[in-house]
Amino acid sequence: MPEGLEVNTCSVKYPGVETRALSKLSFKLPRGSFLVISGASGSGKTTLLRSIAGLVDLSNGKITWGGSLIQGPADRLVPGYNHIKLITQELELQEKMTVRENVRYAMRAFSDPYKSERVEELIKICRLRDLEERRPDQLSGGQRQRVVWAVNLADEPELLLLDEPFSHLDVMLKSEMTTVLKEIHRELRITVIMVTHDPAEALSLADKILLLRLGKMDMLATPKTMYNQPATAYGAAFFGEANIFTRKNLESMGVKSSEANGKWMVRPEDVVLEADGRGVEATVTDVQFRGFYYMIHLSTSQHVEIKAICNRALKTGSKWLVRWPVSKLHHLKK
Numbered sequence: 001m002p003e004g005l006e007v008n009t010c011s012v013k014y015p016g017v018e019t020r021a022l023s024k025l026s027f028k029l030p031r032g033s034f035l036v037i038s039g040a041s042g043s044g045k046t047t048l049l050r051s052i053a054g055l056v057d058l059s060n061g062k063i064t065w066g067g068s069l070i071q072g073p074a075d076r077l078v079p080g081y082n083h084i085k086l087i088t089q090e091l092e093l094q095e096k097m098t099v100r101e102n103v104r105y106a107m108r109a110f111s112d113p114y115k116s117e118r119v120e121e122l123i124k125i126c127r128l129r130d131l132e133e134r135r136p137d138q139l140s141g142g143q144r145q146r147v148v149w150a151v152n153l154a155d156e157p158e159l160l161l162l163d164e165p166f167s168h169l170d171v172m173l174k175s176e177m178t179t180v181l182k183e184i185h186r187e188l189r190i191t192v193i194m195v196t197h198d199p200a201e202a203l204s205l206a207d208k209i210l211l212l213r214l215g216k217m218d219m220l221a222t223p224k225t226m227y228n229q230p231a232t233a234y235g236a237a238f239f240g241e242a243n244i245f246t247r248k249n250l251e252s253m254g255v256k257s258s259e260a261n262g263k264w265m266v267r268p269e270d271v272v273l274e275a276d277g278r279g280v281e282a283t284v285t286d287v288q289f290r291g292f293y294y295m296i297h298l299s300t301s302q303h304v305e306i307k308a309i310c311n312r313a314l315k316t317g318s319k320w321l322v323r324w325p326v327s328k329l330h331h332l333k334k
């Protein structure tokens with residue numbers, strides 16, 4: 001198996017900006033992976049994606065794909081690489097051509113029989129059947145995006161880079177496009193790296209998630225590990241609602257931990273509320289309807305705020321005993 005992506009102590013500093021957009025970032029990614037780069041606004045997601053595409057000059061470090069160095073614009077006459085496709089939010093197509101012609105046009109270097117076979121395959125995978133004879137201006141946003149995917153996949157790139165591909169789509173369309181993208185990844189066995197700040201997208205699509213914070217790696221892990229065992233409070237809060245406790249908070253509730261420093265996390269779905277039995281007493285301060293569940297906000301006598309998920313509304317002001325399984329109290333480094 002040829003080597004995949006290797007990002008080695010990469011830093012990026014934009015001219016005239018004091019802080020580095022990326023700082024000593026290192027990680028490896030095997031071919032065929034689906035990596036999601038996530039993080040708060042300004043954490044360096046797009047800079048990293050563009051660096052991998054060879055569109056940003058690194059101030060330090062190096063990036064290789066399949067063992068070959070990816071050079072930035074300063075070292076190449078025409079920046080970028082044919083086998084690495086970056087799709088941004090600008091969905092450019094040949095406006096005078098039909099959908100089918102757009103996909104065929106992107107394959108002009110290939111032989112005719114293969115071209116026809118590949119066009120059919122892409123039309124099927126990208127769910128463009130029945131739209132083949134339309135021109136781009138006759139398509140909806142989601143349809144247009146699927147054509148852009150097909151066009152970019154036409155000449156068999158090895159690495160597909162997507163920058164916030166679903167940001168302008170509604171919830172239902174996002175869900176459909178998520179399925180299509182998973183299918184593309186599975187069927188074409190291509191390496192995909194996608195940027196999103198949407199935790200639901202990251203968790204549902206990725207094999208691995210790279211969480212960035214201020215240009216540095218917060219954590220690189222599978223979605224399940226990222227959600228259940230985040231490294232930091234930033235990671236814990238990024239991927240879902242979380243109760244984050246300090247040592248003082250835990251002590252006030254009579255909860256012990258072997259760790260001396262850091263913080264602790266319990267997800268609201270792991271918090272158990274009971275009328276009697278064991279647990280620390282807390283009063284309901286707010287009840288938020290969330291569709292198929294209620295988010296219950298409680299406060300202990302020592303003013304520790306706790307969130308719990310409940311399948312029914314509880315009365316504001318009512319008192320409950322709060323506890324969680326020991327295994328669900330997760331220690332955070334910071």
Ligand SMILES: Nc1ncnc2c1ncn2[C@@H]1O[C@H](COP(=O)(O)OP(=O)(O)OP(=O)(O)O)[C@@H](O)[C@H]1O
Binds near residue numbers: 017021043044
């Ligand atoms: N062309 C540029 N010139 C100067 N600074 C830039 C440039 N592009 C990005 N930056 C800065 O680099 C940092 C990282 O930006 P980047 O766009 O990579 O973050 P991001 O995580 O993709 O953000 P967002 O989610 O808001 O798109 C930010 O502080 C940003 O202001």
